[in-house]
Amino acid sequence: MLQHPYPSFGTKALATLRGGGLVLMPTANLWQVVAHCGHQQAVHRLLDLCPSAREHRPELIFPDIDSLRAWCPRIDPTLDTLLLYHRRPLTLSVPAGSRVPLSLLNEGGEVNVRIASDSGCYRLCEDLEGPLVACLAMGSTQAELPSSFGKIRCDVLRGVDHIVGRRQKDNLGDQATVTVRINERNEIEFLRT
Secondary structure, three states: OOOOOOOOOHHHHHHHHHOOOOEEEEOOOOEEEEEEOOOHHHHHHHHHHOOOOOOOOOEEEEOOHHHHHHHOOOOOHHHHHHHHHOOOOEEEEEEOOOOOOHHHOOOOOEEEEEEOOOHHHHHHHHHHOOOEEEEEOOOOOOOOOOOOHHHOOHHHHHHOOEEOOOOOOOOOOOOOOEEEEEOOOOOEEEEEO
16 A cells, blocks of 8 residues: 655644644645544534535545445446546545444435545554544535635634644635535536536
């Protein structure tokens, strides 16, 4: 297995997540607040701080496809193939497995999932031996996506326990990940572009 170098910010972020805290960090394309999936109280804090909306739902970030399948074993083979070949960060809306916290499910019993596309998320997932729960770093009344550190509201900054000190001057992107699912007609449906 390919082992990415451990990022310098990892020790503090990992300790915070293991202790049930929230971490603000840059991900593949936007700033997100993350929690350890195994800490239910942290997941609830995360959902209170960065509430879900139709345009941005919480997601589970996995280090690899095998970990994802262990948590969500009923992924349609079409989405599985799409995940392997898609170049941009891609979120799948898939049937949730029994290990997924109920608070992350949508009305249809699906959960948003994706594979980590940067070394920081990857290593945190690996070391936690489970997925990260992630939400866009947006407060309840915020409309602008957190594409740079400067676009994150003060209430979100105050609500986390640790802020990762990397890529704070970068513009990470201008849109959320593309989200896809298999609809009732067994077709790929793009929920967000």
